[in-house]
Amino acid sequence: xxxxxxxxxxxxxxxxxxxxxxxxxxxxxxxxxxxxxxxxxxxxxxxxxxxxxxxxxxxxxxxxxxxxxxxxxxxxxxxxxxxxxxxxxxxxxxxxxxxxxxxxxxxxxxxxxxxxxxxxxxxxxxxxxxxxxxxxxxxxxxxxxxxxxxxxxxxxxxxxxxxxxxxxxxxxxxxxxxxxxxxxxxxxxxxxxxxxxxxxxxxxxxxxxxxxxxxxxxxxxxxxxxxxxxxxxxxxxxxxxxxxxxxxxxxxxxxxxxxxxxxxxxxxxxxxxxxxxxxxxxxxxxxxxxxxxxxxxxxxxxxxxxxxxxxxxxxxxxxxxxxxxxxxxxxxxxxxxxxxxxxxxxxxxxxxxxxxxxxxxxxxxxxxxxxxxxxxxxxxxxxxxxxxxxxxxxxxxxxxxxxxxxxxxxxxxxxxxxxxxxxxxxxxxxxxxxxxxxxxxxxxxxxxxxxxxxxxxxxxxxxxxxxxxxxxxxxxxxxxxxxxxxxx
Numbered sequence: 001x002x003x004x005x006x007x008x009x010x011x012x013x014x015x016x017x018x019x020x021x022x023x024x025x026x027x028x029x030x031x032x033x034x035x036x037x038x039x040x041x042x043x044x045x046x047x048x049x050x051x052x053x054x055x056x057x058x059x060x061x062x063x064x065x066x067x068x069x070x071x072x073x074x075x076x077x078x079x080x081x082x083x084x085x086x087x088x089x090x091x092x093x094x095x096x097x098x099x100x101x102x103x104x105x106x107x108x109x110x111x112x113x114x115x116x117x118x119x120x121x122x123x124x125x126x127x128x129x130x131x132x133x134x135x136x137x138x139x140x141x142x143x144x145x146x147x148x149x150x151x152x153x154x155x156x157x158x159x160x161x162x163x164x165x166x167x168x169x170x171x172x173x174x175x176x177x178x179x180x181x182x183x184x185x186x187x188x189x190x191x192x193x194x195x196x197x198x199x200x201x202x203x204x205x206x207x208x209x210x211x212x213x214x215x216x217x218x219x220x221x222x223x224x225x226x227x228x229x230x231x232x233x234x235x236x237x238x239x240x241x242x243x244x245x246x247x248x249x250x251x252x253x254x255x256x257x258x259x260x261x262x263x264x265x266x267x268x269x270x271x272x273x274x275x276x277x278x279x280x281x282x283x284x285x286x287x288x289x290x291x292x293x294x295x296x297x298x299x300x301x302x303x304x305x306x307x308x309x310x311x312x313x314x315x316x317x318x319x320x321x322x323x324x325x326x327x328x329x330x331x332x333x334x335x336x337x338x339x340x341x342x343x344x345x346x347x348x349x350x351x352x353x354x355x356x357x358x359x360x361x362x363x364x365x366x367x368x369x370x371x372x373x374x375x376x377x378x379x380x381x382x383x384x385x386x387x388x389x390x391x392x393x394x395x396x397x398x399x400x401x402x403x404x405x406x407x408x409x410x411x412x413x414x415x416x417x418x419x420x421x422x423x424x425x426x427x428x429x430x431x432x433x434x435x436x437x438x439x440x441x442x443x444x445x446x447x448x449x450x451x452x453x454x455x456x457x458x459x460x461x462x463x464x465x466x467x468x469x470x471x472x473x474x475x476x477x478x479x480x481x482x483x484x485x486x487x488x
Contacts, residue, residue: 029070031063045069087190088132092181093123095131095190100181108282112274114177121164121174124152131191139178139199146171147202168202175201209464210426211438219421229413231308232321232404233432239295240436240454243429244268245287247404251309252316259302263455264292267403281403289455296453322402343372371415437465 029047036042043066045057057069096118106114125142126134145151149166164170179196186194212220217237224230236246239261248267255262268282276282287293297305305320314320343357346366355362358372360380366373384390406429414429433454440450441462451462 029057029074031066031070034059045073047073087188088192089130090190091127092129092131092134093127095185096123096181099188100184104180104184108268108270108274108276108284112270115274117164117170117174117177120154121146121151121170122178124154126178131185134182134191134195135193136195136197136199139175139195143171143175143199143201146174168204172201172204175199209434209438210431211465212423212427212431212435214439216421216423216427217435220417220423220427223417223420225413225417228308228321231304235301235305235321236432237436238297238301240433240440241295242266242288242433243406247319247321248283249320250316251314251318251320254302254305254309254320256302256306259297259299261295261297262292263287263295269403269406279401280399281401287455289457291455293452293455319402321404323400323404324402326400340372340376434465437462441466 029045032044032046034042034044040061042059042061043063044059045066047055047057047070049055055073057073058066060066060069101111101115126138129138142151146166147168151166153164175196179194182191182194182196185191221230221233224233232246235241235249236243239246241249241261241263244266245263248265249261253262253264254260264285264287266284266287268284270276270280270282272280308314308320312318312324340356340358345354345356346362346368348354349366353365355366355368357368357370358376360377362368363373363377381390410429418427437450437454440453441447447459447462447466450465451459454462456462
């Protein structure tokens, strides 16, 4: 066995021979003597990482500090915790775009949402900062600025649907994204400290879900445009399926004899930037909870579904609910703008000015995006194009492979029916699933059975629908009144 001693009395690595076998000795650190332009001597602590590459643990003014530095680095190597410190020099945006996003496993819609919030709310602040330089102090200050509306947001690109607000829920969601990025960076030894640890975000108030009542549902059902849409909405409230599960149902998923639906797939609708192989609709072979489930149906809805299948001559692999004629997607919507005098005024702007709802001025000057102001501005633009004052633009085509686009259903079916039924904006499409859970629990169904029907991962999620119908609150008040009256 042979060993050699370096300039500073430090053992250098060599191959050791014992009993005819060659054994690689553990790499040890060493020092590099450097003389600066000013004549001062400094010492660089060198060591080898897990891959055997030479690394620096820093440069120091005296030998003792340099020795401690390479020894500490070697200890981390022995524990398998030492990475290439140079990786921490890359900017946050470069790490996310080139390393984290391409390799982080997540659902398609999650990737789309994460990218939106990264580009609009996170990159403007952290994008140009080196990974190793981001600390808890930076994160905490960013949360405070975000809450106060002082965070720099990137300009909204054409086609982006969502807007970024400074609500506690949005701040919390952005923090989830940041924490996921830094957790991966910590595991990959890009950074040494997790800057999100210990940073709190504003509390997100938990609100009781507002449930559509059976009476309100009857009004909505009667206002739907045709029998197919009525059957889709009725199936939704009877089964409690998510919209992506409902619109991916196929004939083969329905067992008429047992009156059961098998939920084993979900369709995901993606924006153009995130489409897979140019497909707007991507079918996942598992629902949200990643577990196939069966949902029992009433006899009356099964009869309707059976009639629907026969009247449309649907085969086993055909969608139960679909856009049979793509031309109906391109039909222009009728825009009826009420008299602005009846709609009231917008909220005061910075200068205290208010504008009439349902007017072009409210859309442009007050930045109001209510349905009336949007419709007024759309009509104004259409009139200008018709008069040849603006460059005419082709009507945007809505493409589909048969699946019913969520936005098309909302704009052309749900909103007109809701308005005709006299219901407010709290009645949403996703509320049908909530109503299904609430009605079952109010009717005395076992909470575990309801959990399994809805595919909830935790029974805590199901519990929030207990007593959510107005009748449940009224029953509690009546019970209190009965007891009080006994004493009077």
